Amino acid sequence: MFDFARRHVVAALAAAAALCLPSLALAQTEIRMMWYSDGNEGEVLRDLLDRFEKQNPDIKVVIDRVPYKTILENLPQILASGQGPDLARVTDLGGLSKYYLDIAPYLKDKAYWDENFKEVLPWVRPVDAKEGIYGLMTQLTLTIPLVNTTLFQQANVPLPGPKASWDDWAKASREVAKKVNVPYPIAIDRSGHRVSPLIIDMGGKLMAGDKPALVDDGFKAAMKILYDWHQDGTMSKALWGSVGGTAYRGANEEFANGQVVMYYSGTWQIPQFAKTIGDAFDWQAVPNPCGPAACTGMPGGAALVPIKTTKHPEMVAKILDYLASEPVYSEYHARTYFLPASTGLAKKGVPYKTDNAAVQKSLAVAIEEVGKTSPIAFAYQGFEHNRIMFNATIARLNQAISGEMTLDEAFKRMQADVVDGLAAKGIKL
Amino acid sequence: MNEAASNKTRSAAPAADRSGAFRSGSLFERVYAALMNLLEWPFAALQKRTGITGMAYAFALPNLLVFGVFVALPMVLNIGYAVTGSNEMMLGQRPFVGLDNFRTLLDCGNYLSANSCAQDRFWRAVHNTALFVVVQVTAMIVLSMLTALILNGKIRGRGFFRSVFFFPVLLSPVVVALIWKWILQQDGVLNAIILGAGGTKVPFLLDPGWAFFWVIFVSIWAHMGFYTLILLAGLQAIPGDLYEAATMDGTSKMRAFWRITLPLLTPNLLVVLVLALIRAVQAFDEIYVLTGGGPGTATQFIVQYIYETAFASNVHILGLAAAASILIGIVLLALTLLQLRLSYHGKS
Numbered sequence: 001m002f003d004f005a006r007r008h009v010v011a012a013l014a015a016a017a018a019l020c021l022p023s024l025a026l027a028q029t030e031i032r033m034m035w036y037s038d039g040n041e042g043e044v045l046r047d048l049l050d051r052f053e054k055q056n057p058d059i060k061v062v063i064d065r066v067p068y069k070t071i072l073e074n075l076p077q078i079l080a081s082g083q084g085p086d087l088a089r090v091t092d093l094g095g096l097s098k099y100y101l102d103i104a105p106y107l108k109d110k111a112y113w114d115e116n117f118k119e120v121l122p123w124v125r126p127v128d129a130k131e132g133i134y135g136l137m138t139q140l141t142l143t144i145p146l147v148n149t150t151l152f153q154q155a156n157v158p159l160p161g162p163k164a165s166w167d168d169w170a171k172a173s174r175e176v177a178k179k180v181n182v183p184y185p186i187a188i189d190r191s192g193h194r195v196s197p198l199i200i201d202m203g204g205k206l207m208a209g210d211k212p213a214l215v216d217d218g219f220k221a222a223m224k225i226l227y228d229w230h231q232d233g234t235m236s237k238a239l240w241g242s243v244g245g246t247a248y249r250g251a252n253e254e255f256a257n258g259q260v261v262m263y264y265s266g267t268w269q270i271p272q273f274a275k276t277i278g279d280a281f282d283w284q285a286v287p288n289p290c291g292p293a294a295c296t297g298m299p300g301g302a303a304l305v306p307i308k309t310t311k312h313p314e315m316v317a318k319i320l321d322y323l324a325s326e327p328v329y330s331e332y333h334a335r336t337y338f339l340p341a342s343t344g345l346a347k348k349g350v351p352y353k354t355d356n357a358a359v360q361k362s363l364a365v366a367i368e369e370v371g372k373t374s375p376i377a378f379a380y381q382g383f384e385h386n387r388i389m390f391n392a393t394i395a396r397l398n399q400a401i402s403g404e405m406t407l408d409e410a411f412k413r414m415q416a417d418v419v420d421g422l423a424a425k426g427i428k429l
Numbered sequence: 430m431n432e433a434a435s436n437k438t439r440s441a442a443p444a445a446d447r448s449g450a451f452r453s454g455s456l457f458e459r460v461y462a463a464l465m466n467l468l469e470w471p472f473a474a475l476q477k478r479t480g481i482t483g484m485a486y487a488f489a490l491p492n493l494l495v496f497g498v499f500v501a502l503p504m505v506l507n508i509g510y511a512v513t514g515s516n517e518m519m520l521g522q523r524p525f526v527g528l529d530n531f532r533t534l535l536d537c538g539n540y541l542s543a544n545s546c547a548q549d550r551f552w553r554a555v556h557n558t559a560l561f562v563v564v565q566v567t568a569m570i571v572l573s574m575l576t577a578l579i580l581n582g583k584i585r586g587r588g589f590f591r592s593v594f595f596f597p598v599l600l601s602p603v604v605v606a607l608i609w610k611w612i613l614q615q616d617g618v619l620n621a622i623i624l625g626a627g628g629t630k631v632p633f634l635l636d637p638g639w640a641f642f643w644v645i646f647v648s649i650w651a652h653m654g655f656y657t658l659i660l661l662a663g664l665q666a667i668p669g670d671l672y673e674a675a676t677m678d679g680t681s682k683m684r685a686f687w688r689i690t691l692p693l694l695t696p697n698l699l700v701v702l703v704l705a706l707i708r709a710v711q712a713f714d715e716i717y718v719l720t721g722g723g724p725g726t727a728t729q730f731i732v733q734y735i736y737e738t739a740f741a742s743n744v745h746i747l748g749l750a751a752a753a754s755i756l757i758g759i760v761l762l763a764l765t766l767l768q769l770r771l772s773y774h775g776k777s
Contacts, residue, residue, distance in 0.1 A: 077518065080518030425515070
């Protein structure tokens, strides 16, 4: 019996050793990246990193592709536990900034980063850091209306002009929806970020210096508009009402299915819709609607950030340096149809690879809209704890819309939620 | 078994294939014997130390370790989170705040009015859960009992119907919720039928009252089969001659139910009651997928409140969530003690 066991154990050990030999010989360092995708950026990134690995055979970049919800809900826990990937693509830029690594000491040409990304580098800096490079924006986004122009043609309703107000868009969308019998005249993503332009357009200030100042007259006017729209059917309760709490609910599927007249979302939808809508109907981005105070969108974006628990900071910096280099950054944006956060590339122009008329028109509109973004929007986006305000806005507004409380009660609760949320982070308002 | 009999048994076993083909039976026996020989000496050594009785604890130890690490330890850590503040994840970095989190949760002008409470979402969740528990458990028991009574009778296709009622229990809660979401949503199957019949769309998941009704309905639909099975087993254990004697005495079916069936089914009913109560307090997965707690917070129950406060809200107020979970744990503990007490009384 023992001879039998000994022969088989020895054979098993030999097989295991043979399997390990190739990897021992190469001595590659594995860098793990947690990534989510809106469109095709995951595939584009993989292609770019394959070329990077050919140039750097000692580095292997493993992309762990996860749903966006994982980034929002699981990644914070993972990082807080002291674990985590070497790199991660995040959208809560300020909220997670305490986990980012400053790669400035490891970069070949820090001046290139300072010159081209100076507007957005503060977004990924921890609140107590005045300098340093803590991540690379993989896209600059802007909220923007996306319109089903085929529905407007079918209803024989003219598209509102570039300086049209929110009210103009609401009237036109309702008319189109009624004539062609679609269920959603206007759909807005259920997100505090997405309703911020309306707040700013109505005169809301959102910030007082570096402190939140959520509820003011402009804010209340914007909330009243959204409340009224849900009561009169301009915005269907089927969207926001289908989830509760602070849950995100997009309407991209409804828009791609031709059920929405005007969808207020963002530029990250452009590549996705290019793929999912195809030639089913005509659509395009249009200029942001106006209010008495502004005609702004809300900037944002996702950043690929180095995590400070990484055991390979030099390699992580090398990867980010490669992705930030002008040819690679340009190719990434040309293929993904994203707006670049690099001012140098924005000036030169991105050679977007598309003959899709909708994408071309939408990108042209989006690039022009970036220049009209209100400084209030930039400041709000850059505020480290803006998620607390986003969540308070959307959760309590939804309770008012569903009749659980009045708007005035909702405003009081929003303010209390912001105070409680900041208190939990050790900040007294 | 004596040697002659064991030899007979061996020779009666399928003959080995002597043609040179793979003899799976004997290879398996050799591997199995080798494994048992390998395990024999450590267990023999352990038994020498602990004795036969101690071996029972040794075999239970792995399970206890898993329970300790994944159940008991988190419960203890949870208490730590409940008495500390800030939104730091690591317990060592959180400042001690005593009972502040509990005070914050219980800070209300009127416990029956969530709007008067500092943590109104917690109290809305508590009220929703309380209403859900009362309505859902009552309906669940009544419907399970009725179904069990029917399935206990001599009906055609009894075996088929028993399977049909149990089938939803086998489905994942997410699958159950998605199926019903597709049926109930604005453009779903049910509204299509209503429109086809000339009616207008009903906001089944968008109206707070309707959403609450359907949450109860779906929950009962998904779990009724399990409780029906328990009650059916109880019904089948009741001796048939009791009913024969009652029939011969001219007892009506209703009287037989109240005087024979119900008293003898009491132990099973108690089990069903407490299990249903505990499950109803813990309701989360189906409801979260079906309505997300909406519209507003109309179908948000206590477990979803804990989940969102701790994990999903980007703010991570872990102390409040931990305190809320301890309060719910106390309720569940009370229910468990009630079950034990009622079972003890039932036996005695």
